[in-house]
Amino acid sequence: MSGRSDKTKQKIFETMVELMGQRGYQGVSVDEVAAAAGVAKGTLYYHYKGKAEMMEALLEDRLEPAIANLKEIEKEAREDAGYALRKLIVAEFEFLYTQRSFARVLLTELWREDRGWQDSVRNLRQQIVDIYTRVLNAGIAQGHFRDDMPIGYGASAIFGLAATSVLDHLMFDPTASVDEVRENLLFVVLGVVKKQS
Numbered sequence: 001m002s003g004r005s006d007k008t009k010q011k012i013f014e015t016m017v018e019l020m021g022q023r024g025y026q027g028v029s030v031d032e033v034a035a036a037a038g039v040a041k042g043t044l045y046y047h048y049k050g051k052a053e054m055m056e057a058l059l060e061d062r063l064e065p066a067i068a069n070l071k072e073i074e075k076e077a078r079e080d081a082g083y084a085l086r087k088l089i090v091a092e093f094e095f096l097y098t099q100r101s102f103a104r105v106l107l108t109e110l111w112r113e114d115r116g117w118q119d120s121v122r123n124l125r126q127q128i129v130d131i132y133t134r135v136l137n138a139g140i141a142q143g144h145f146r147d148d149m150p151i152g153y154g155a156s157a158i159f160g161l162a163a164t165s166v167l168d169h170l171m172f173d174p175t176a177s178v179d180e181v182r183e184n185l186l187f188v189v190l191g192v193v194k195k196q197s
Helices: 003-023 030-037 041-047 051-078 081-098 100-109 118-141 151-172 178-193
Strands: none
Touching: 003 030, 003 041, 003 051, 003 100, 030 041, 030 051, 041 051, 051 081, 051 100, 051 118, 081 100, 081 118, 081 151, 081 178, 100 151, 118 151, 151 178
8 A cells, every 4th residue: 555545544534533523423424524634535435435434444443553552461461460451451541542532433433233334343342352351361360360250241341441431531520630540440440350368
């Protein structure tokens, strides 16, 4: 793929995130994306069949590097799963915090069932939940985490809690320090999963 084509796709993605962050997926048309991105409508259709395919490509573009980062952090669970879990939560939190508009779009659209790209988003979400699951299992094996927690539910809950903590902070408590929000999130999650002595 050419550098120019990559730049065009990134401009399209940035525009989609900005517009959909304000109005949601349904509230934005292909024509509006093209106009706001400063590209011809034909250029959009050169790259994508329609809005659903654009959205699927956007999700993959933003989430695949984040998932690769989480997989790298997961490797640290072999030595210390507690430390790895803390780093995973911080990485997810930081990713969503720095990509606020995308986080809004992702969390708004993640739960909808009537989207053509839903299988892709489910797959991407499951990859993240699987990483948390493996780290929780490693922590149990190392004796750091409670062995009575429902692992699958716990992994899903940690993913969801980190994500909604970012949005809750941005929408309802924007004056709170981001460091305070992140530390409170860690306190809650680690307080629940850590094995009590």
